[in-house]
Amino acid sequence: MLRQLLEKKSLVVAGLMSGTSLDGIDVAIVRIDGCGMNAKVQPLHFESFSYDEELREKLKALCSVEHSDVAQVCGMNVVMAEKFAEAVLRTAELAGMKMEEIDLISSHGQTVWHIPLADAANAYLPKSTLQIGDLSVLAKRTGRPVVGDFRTADMAVGGQGAPLAPYGDLILFRDAAKGRILQNIGGIGNCTAIPAMGETARVEDAELIAFDTGPGNMVLDQVVHELSGGQLAYDADGAWAARGKVQADVLEQMLAHPYFAQLPPKTTGRELFGKAYTLAWLAGVQAQGLSPDDIVATATAFTAHSIARAYEAFILPRMEIAEVIVSGGGARNRTLLAMLQALLPQQAITTSDAFGISGDAKEAILFALLGNDWIHGVPNNLPSATGADRPTIMGKLALP
Template identity: 45%
Template sequence: MQRLADLAHRSVRRVVGLISGTSADGIDAALVEVSGVGLRAHLRLIAGLTIPFRPSDRDELFRMFDPSTATVDRITAFNFHLGDLFAEAALAVIAQAGVAVADVDLVGSHGQTIWHIPAPDGSTLQIGEPAVIAERTGLPVVADFRVADMAAGGQGAPLASYFDLVVFRHPTLNRAAQNIGGIGNVTYLPARKPDGCGPEDVLAFDTGPGNLVIDAVVAEVTGGQQAFDQDGAIAARGRISNEWLAQLLADPYLHQKPPKTTGREVYGSPFARRLLSEARARRLSADDTVATVSALTADSVVAAYREFLVPRGPLHEVVLSGGGSYNGFLRRRIAAALGIPVRTSEDLGINGKLKEAMMIALLASDAVAGVPTNVPAATGARGPRVLGKFVPPPLPH
């Protein structure tokens, strides 16, 4: 374990962050230089890429999401196969950066969540075997970041609240750092002088559906010709069914008080199929269906802010990240409803598509330094916890 002890005392670490999010469309990989630890950490993106899943792998992954097809033998086999794919992504981003593997300190891997139940008896499962990643890359790996928070009574999410706190807090602006990936999640960062807020000030939770439902609907109405709505172009052509939208916004989850988290278990394929069925019953066109479903994502964000953030003080700006930050329809609708600046993480120097991979790199770096990275005020955990499990690399021959 000398390797771990050495890593703990380094002031600068080169870390690969790996994640496949709720949309499950591929593996995001980022090679990040992390200087310092905790709230004083500074991140510099060296290289980043996304490797899409092969159709056969994505099909098998979606079988993992369905309890009727996710048998134990299939889960264990795919756990190892996914570990191979994550290792390939790690090596690919290192090669893209033009650095030697020996010059990288460690890998952080979130894996792929296949099931997440926050309450009443919290449990979660991410696959993508970290021991396989360590064996293939020859690097130490930190993985399984959610379980320590859940063991302490927390929701195990959103993990992004710690990253947002480190990167986006501001001394004079009340900010909402909003990620729109498969699921939407927000971190509220109230202004605090001189350096911004601390963990005890943060409010973070999943706002509701993000791209997950939009993508499923777009794939269906385009006959599989499009996997997502590029820049929100389809939604922009359509007319929103306000009556149906009002019914969708009455979803009990959207009005549940934080801490709260959600995922594919609630807003996955069955939910998307239900919406498509309702749209057909209402005789909505394809464009109108996409517009209304997209408005659900945007308006659920706005409703969450009005119900849970604004009572804490005026909101000065929103910082968007994730795939949804590239959707012009979502950006415009959120900005129009709130009447405040809606920026993207790129405006603040963070690649929106690679934010979550960078987040995992930060969590891994702080884990080897023994720094707690959950945010109990956001997750509901009993206290601060160091997140992640350490897998050592193979012994030298």
């Protein structure tokens, strides 16, 4: 089976992404010609499948030391694999494709815990990460080979296992004349700053700056969920935030979090900015008498300001940037984008949709690229982004 894949000039790959926002599963079916920096991507079909409320809450509990246990982790590893398989099968059906037409599935998995830096006080908590959604179950259910579990390989060569998106950002969005920042706003915000560079550039020559900027939609979505009594999962179009007034003093206290002062490369997740953080913050601002409108506006500004300040501290002094290209769920939040544009008047704020890459599908497409390069034996991490000692081939294979 692998020999047949290697003999093909192009591969049809289903990329799967399920992010820290815990909103659902994205499946992008793409045709990829070539590999590495020379890869050319043709999107064929995209679907997104939302998690129901029960599954979302169970995943949130799984991502919490206080509410998780080994039995739940063990069971959910299979549950999520079944969910991923259902999503791929359904996407193929909606695309009018037979599963045999898909050469490979490339799965990010569902992150439940991420330790980007070793705990110096505990030898049993080394740099490590855990994404669930068993690859073998996914391969058996779909009948297709599956590549996944990418992050651990980068950690094994000294990296933080994240961010991985910069590799695909470089392939898809580099420009000969313009410096660009690719900003994904999912549960966590992550950015890739790419200087102007030509088509002939090599991965190893790319002087990128990439890191997690902090919370993307994670805090905001939890706030909206709580304030709406569980009726809303997110602030559609940023309409709720637009009714409120940002409380500057509260915002400055939020931006004083130590994470924002850390130097890149750096990554974060629900360990720092998850449900526990948000509920504690929400209780505090409600005790101060802030209205729901102002709370949502301030939570939205938290994301916008953390992104803009990260650029000002770590990117703009070192690189000329003309455009910020936003993707992920945050790209649909008009209030958030307006805040970003106001904070970054010298840069044009746009979305990946303007470049023919759906903002919702982009990260799933990026993981399709990672899986494609695994098949071709091409290193698919970016040490400048993750802090790894060297380029390496990330991923593991499960056969049907």
